[in-house]
Amino acid sequence: MHPTQLEISRRDLLISSAATVAAIGIAGGAAAQASRNEMAYTTKLTFTVNEEGRELDVDNRTTLLDALREHLHLTGTKKGCDHGQCGACTVIIDGRRINSCLTLAIMHEGDAITTIEGLGKPDDLHPMQAAFVKHDGFQCGYCTPGQICSSVAMLAEIQANIPSHVTDNLNAEVAITPVEIRERMSGNICRCGAYSNIVDAIIEVAGTKA
């Protein structure tokens, strides 16, 4: 994300969201009527997805998740809850993982986005994808793209020595342990309950790298 392109502080954003909620609550119909003429609903947007430049004209309300799924038909990124509770929509932006349902598409002008489709293909799997297949780190497969994108970026976070809630010693290098992995992966829910296998897959990939 490039903060310069959308100069808005978190505080401003909270205030404007609250105002929006209030407006809908009081006179939603009228607001929608008035704004049809006065406000542009859509914005032109350019970003890179899986190393391919893409141009879109999206509704300002479109999440990055829906831009990927509904506009670009990159349906590997999943919509599980649409409000940041499940992690199925995890993608990687400039190396960091993000819940693509919690961010608007128009906030990503110029960004480089990697989705599950960009990590590997069925006949050319990313090592993490191969490890998930080998360890059966999934069942229904719906949370899987998010788990895999999250795993890949999560290992990079550990390598960058970013601490987590369970990191004991902030002065030492963060070790790749099952406890660290479980803590850092806890934003990705798997209702099928493949966690034990997912951690095995991640540890194998982490071991190969080290």
Added chain:
Amino acid sequence: MQFDTPATTNPIDRLKVIGRPIPRIDGQLKTTGRAMYAYEWHDSNVRCAYGYPLGAAIAKGRIKSMDISAAKKAPGVLAVVTALDAGKRKKGKYNTANLFGGDEVQHYHQAIAVVVAETFEQARAASVLIKVAYTEEKGSFDLKAAMDTAVKPESEQPDSAVGDFEGAFRAAPVVLDETYTTPDQSHSMMEPHASIAAWDGDELTVWTSSQMIDWWRSDLATTLDMDKEKIHLMSPFIGGGFGGKLFLRADAVLAAFGARAAKRPVKVALPRPFLVNNTTHRPATLQRIRIGAERNGKITAIAHESGSGDLPGGGPETAVMQTRLLYAGANRMTAMLLATLDLPEGNAMRAPGEAPGLMALEIAIDEIAERVGIDPVQFRIINDTQVDPEKPERPFSHRDLIGCLKLGAERFGWEGQGRPGSRREGSWLIGTGVAAAFRNNLVMPSGAKVRLDGEGVVTVETDMTDIGTGSYTIIAQTAAEMMGVTIDRVSVHLGDSRFPVSAGSGGQFGANSATSGVYAACVKLREAITQKLGFNSDDVVFENGEVRSGNRSLPLAEAVGPHGLVGEDTMKWGDLSKTHQQSTFGAHFVEVGVDVDTGESRIRRMLAVCAAGRILNPITARSQVIGAMTMGVGAALSEELAVDTRRGYFVNHDLAGYEVPVHADIPHQEVIFMDETDPMSSPMKAKGVGELGLCGVAAAIANAIYNATGVRIRHYPITLDKLIGGLPEVT
């Protein structure tokens, strides 16, 4: 094919492909995001419109009026269809509540409108512009209060009784009489219910997320008042179901109505906060268990009573069923009561009946074992039965609960279990717990079509679904084994109503039933090939891509010729499941730590030992079990739908409020399968395992928490507020 005598030796017994740890054949698709789920079908020539649902804002009453004028004028809106427009519909066979149509509101978030617009954002924004006026009626939302007017459910046999329970219970030297509760639970699968509907004249195509293709197709036809044959339903990938996608849901109905009104294909996904109150849930239970035992540990009297609630016309949570079969005891009774509740529809969730029943029963067994003064593993072994305790002339087809308990105890290191509250590591109170797992083995008719083409490729078509269970893989293994080819020569197509009707996915009957259907179709195909070649059917062998008889052999591709050959059949079941009780068994062992300061429980170790007939694929079967164990952790520690008894709905209706286990909650899990077959079950000699894995887990955890703390909690989930008052003083 009719399965009415126990299986003898058949080609499956070669175990060249079946029983092998073969990774899922759909793994590459799922891990690269190429597996296409219901909402994801797209064709560059067809622009789908978006439907967004509106749910009732009251729990019970009537819709007086709906003003859709503002919504219709909102940007991008193509159509608005209300429940009043749709009118009262005939209800599908499997639903309790209406999905859509008419002015009656039976539960909160019942679908009352769908707004169709060019974009998702437009449809969602317009949906809140609909103004609804209701006439609200008083509803019944509190299970405990509603039990006063509860009645015997209309199910086949709500009660059972053998011997003289009351007399034996009074005479027993050691007794237990306790009450247990389990809360309403949510399936909360990761993929919300979603459908795309497209009309072509009077024919309807639906991409959806369904465990049971034929049930959905029939009930959709009923709801839309149309010919079932004119509906084509597809569900090739399903993002989890756990029973929540057994029965037709509102998304498919709304998409069909929306598409007809907008004259465009329409896609509808239920928003996550809609799922809990719009769809089904596992009903809460109030259970009373009484057990009388001799001082030597033999149960002489056992009674299990359960009460649950549902909408009018619904059924009970059958939480007493396992108690009729799990332990010996000459004097016994079970009973169920059903209260009327106006909460959303209660219905099947993974291991319906047994899961909440064992949550209670397996605590009770731990309690009576302690009162008798016998180790809980030993107590369960003492009370094993090899026959149906209500009908001693009826044996179990195969039952190795004792083997599971003994092997589990050995592998887990059970002998170290100390007295409650006796083990401590720093601020952690450590405890271990055990519980038996039990779930009946059901079978369902299941059909398949198998084609062998001129290239030697075997193609299987069946409307069976893969909800994460591994159906694609075990069906491919079955066909490969039967036709004597390697698994890479098999192509599997599932979840399409054009294919033969299968068992579908539910009740842990899917794997055994659906592979048996494929077995039957393969037998037909083998016969067709044998007949075409004029081979002797007595000594014909399909192996290594060849068909062989005596000294004659031919590659399969050549044998079938350029046009290929097809075998199609349905496996049907005789009365072996009536003459013999068919069930699956297991033992769960758990070690927990409870924080002495906060009462927070953490799972440290989990082991499951399962006896479930032949294991068709140890990788996918193990995944079923670890997933079920994980769901059991949720049931024990966190999962509870909170009922607002004033407004009549589940308050915590999303994944932040309804807490399912996350990575940090689950340690490494161990699973052991007993090496066994059950020839009474099917030609596959397999049984179900997906629900067995959940049965008993929560009780094993509850027992471990008791062992850690000395505090016995009988009301799930076991949250820290229930424990903290009983924990030792912090020094």
